[in-house]
Amino acid sequence: MTPAISVAGLGRRYRDHQALADVTFDIGTPSVTGLVGRNGAGKTTLMRILAGQEFTTSGRVHVFGSTPLENDAVLRRMLLVREDQAYLDLRVRHAVRAASLVYPNWDAGLADTLLDAYELPQARPIKKLSRGMRTALGITVGLAARAELTLFDEPYAGLDAVARTLFYDQLLADYTAHPRCIVLSTHLIDEAAELLDRVLVLDRGRLVLDAATDDLRGTATTVTGPSHSVQRFVAGRTTLSLHTMGGQARAVMAGRLDERDRELAGHLHLRLEGLTLQQLAVHAAEHHDAPGHHGPSARPTTAKAS
């Protein structure tokens, strides 16, 4: 099956700044993928390239089997909603109408539902919307378009917790009813963890983690307790970090635990906590040989839908 997105050796250089370097991955459809990374890691640049809005310096980008750049046949099947999305200098209803002109699967009912849920007045000029309301408008357009490939760049910017929960619920419901390929770039990976099939982590323009979320869960554990007990417990295991303070220590350990490990931890009075996706992403950025990374310590993973 042709993956929805296929990227190989992708690079983008701006004069003295390497925004992306040798990025390679495939994403199948249907799937929901999280694109994670610090500010300036290259997430938006990658999404803009996927949407044909930016140019590559090197490498190959295919979307639905063809290059997206100036390719109407590909572009009309996708949509990128950006954090700093620019709209027509008109009213909310005009932005919604504009999207409905372009996308054949546009769901006007869903758009109305979302506008009501986010309390977005259709007659309000877009330039008078708050940041959160602009974000909500982007979510409305992004979901109601039902594009075969939907790219959301930081879709929660300016949204409060209630609105974010609404977004997750709507995304999940709509994705379940209409499976397609969705890519979210986000800082709040744990909030969206239940939605994600897969996580890509970018750090300084390089892809440092590419793994299915099911494969990632439980692959690293935080061990906390008396210093000597922690050191005894992690001895001989791959340790990603170890911090000692007084008589207490905190270690992050790679590898899955079995029942005997847990019994030993109980015996040593240690507390065990699985790393969240967010913590795994941070570790992946800091230690490129973290679990799930394309390194000798972890098996390369591909999206289960690829």
Place this chain on the structure above:
Amino acid sequence: MRTTALVTVARYLLLDRVTYVVLPWAWGAFGFAIDVVILRLTPAGDTGQRWVGGLAAVFIVVFSAGVQTVARALPFALTLGVSRRTYYLGACALALAMAACFGLVVTLGQAVERATGGWGLHMAFFRVPYVLAGPWYMSWLTATTAFALLFVYGMWHGLVYRRAGMTGTTIFGGAQLTALALAAVIATWAHGWTSIGHFFTTITVAGATGVLAILVAVMFAGGFATIRRLTV
């Protein structure tokens, strides 16, 4: 490329009817009112027609609409999966259709103007000496070409602004002035001013319209070359 894609772009742009339809003629009406007031306050001369320049407002607003077509409306269109090429060609198709309609308005305005004795004031608002004063079809063609030229020229400016910001736009404007200055210097060195004067005094309206059409083609090509590497 599908024609429907170009029509979609035109419909997308026409969501902003104020910019593309209302504003040009609102400014035209304002110019008309100002001209009427001025003619009522000033004594009529011996000439048969009293030429006024209020119609220029419509042309200026059309230029501004061309700028806004890329400066404001382009990024969201790219977000919605429209390619640069389709957007540009769709916008140019809209420019041409708009120019043809606006040219028709000018032609109809001329007919009314002639029938009412220049609005009862001998005012020539829709007529311009030598340029828009001939038969209706020639006036329509000339006005259409002029509107199209200003729209496409405005788009080229907007594209340069999108790509290179205010600095780039300033350089772009400066380069045009420099090119004109260079042409003037060359004309002086080559003692060509007499020929140039002869060209402008003998050219027919049809010839002038042809020159405008060539300029439209140049602006179209310039804008197309500029949008090809544009990022948003």
